[in-house]
Amino acid sequence: MNGKQVYKIISFSPYPAEILNALFLPYKAEMQLDAELEFKVITDLSNKEMLYKALEEADIIIGDFTFERPINKEMIKYMKKVKLIQQPSTGYDHIDIEAAKEANIPVSNIGGANSISVAEHTIALALSLLKRLTQAHQKTMDGIWAQQEFFNLGIFELRNKTWGIVGMGRIGREVAKRIRSFGVKIYYYDIVRLPEEKEKELEAEYRPINRLIAEADVISIHVPLTPDTKHMIGEKELRRMKSTAIIINTSRGEIIDERALAKALKNRWIFGVGVDVYSIEPPPKDHPLLQLKGENIIATPHIAGASNEARQSIIDISIRNVIRVLKGEEPLYVVNK
Numbered sequence: 396m397n398g399k400q401v402y403k404i405i406s407f408s409p410y411p412a413e414i415l416n417a418l419f420l421p422y423k424a425e426m427q428l429d430a431e432l433e434f435k436v437i438t439d440l441s442n443k444e445m446l447y448k449a450l451e452e453a454d455i456i457i458g459d460f461t462f463e464r465p466i467n468k469e470m471i472k473y474m475k476k477v478k479l480i481q482q483p484s485t486g487y488d489h490i491d492i493e494a495a496k497e498a499n500i501p502v503s504n505i506g507g508a509n510s511i512s513v514a515e516h517t518i519a520l521a522l523s524l525l526k527r528l529t530q531a532h533q534k535t536m537d538g539i540w541a542q543q544e545f546f547n548l549g550i551f552e553l554r555n556k557t558w559g560i561v562g563m564g565r566i567g568r569e570v571a572k573r574i575r576s577f578g579v580k581i582y583y584y585d586i587v588r589l590p591e592e593k594e595k596e597l598e599a600e601y602r603p604i605n606r607l608i609a610e611a612d613v614i615s616i617h618v619p620l621t622p623d624t625k626h627m628i629g630e631k632e633l634r635r636m637k638s639t640a641i642i643i644n645t646s647r648g649e650i651i652d653e654r655a656l657a658k659a660l661k662n663r664w665i666f667g668v669g670v671d672v673y674s675i676e677p678p679p680k681d682h683p684l685l686q687l688k689g690e691n692i693i694a695t696p697h698i699a700g701a702s703n704e705a706r707q708s709i710i711d712i713s714i715r716n717v718i719r720v721l722k723g724e725e726p727l728y729v730v731n732k
Contacts, residue, residue: 513699
């Protein structure tokens, strides 16, 4: 190794070590990291002896973007040298960030790298539900000219609707910026209210969560999964919604009670549902939302933040953050300060 410093990087994401090395090489040169990087990819956590030995030797941990391999308190106990846990996604609820904090290990996500991708997907789901696009597409492809049927069912514009944003972080703000041009009224709820000047800039009015749920025509969810947000939308909240309203979840599946959500759509308490995330991924065939064939629902396989542009940004931010830390600099986008 020519006497250079060697840093050991463990990745729980399912990219081969050769790919990781190829991805890191140009960044090492650009950011002038004069060290060797040794990658080890672990996708099977069952061999505890091997796992813990690898963790004891690691300098950097890269989390799993598929969320199938959690990083728990027991694993963190063995991270004696780890300088950073870099999660290559916005979500990090599969990592025990409090245990990492106690061990003085920063956990970073990718900040707003996929915010625009998720915002666009959210708006696309809303428009598709209002226009009944997937239902109309399927009828037409089946050779059924259902023009009059859809006239009778109702096809709607976004113009003059009220859009409620739950969680005005990076993604919520990107949604707000884009929907203004549709001529909507924007309400938002967040545990931390925005400064007045930011509200004016986004043309967004603060509403308590219960009032937002009752008044909005479109509700989109953009909060992280925490003990406080788990099932924050349940049957009680769904019953408060307008019967003409739609709800979009591109955040985390467990934020909405999925059984209650399926019940709400089936019983026509609400007009439509757009989901990109599920409490279990991939969802089982008997998942309550997957039983709603024929209803006004659009379900996508957790791809809202996976545009080509977003994935490139995620790689860029993750690698740069790792190299920053290996050079002795402070990490960015730390979620457990």
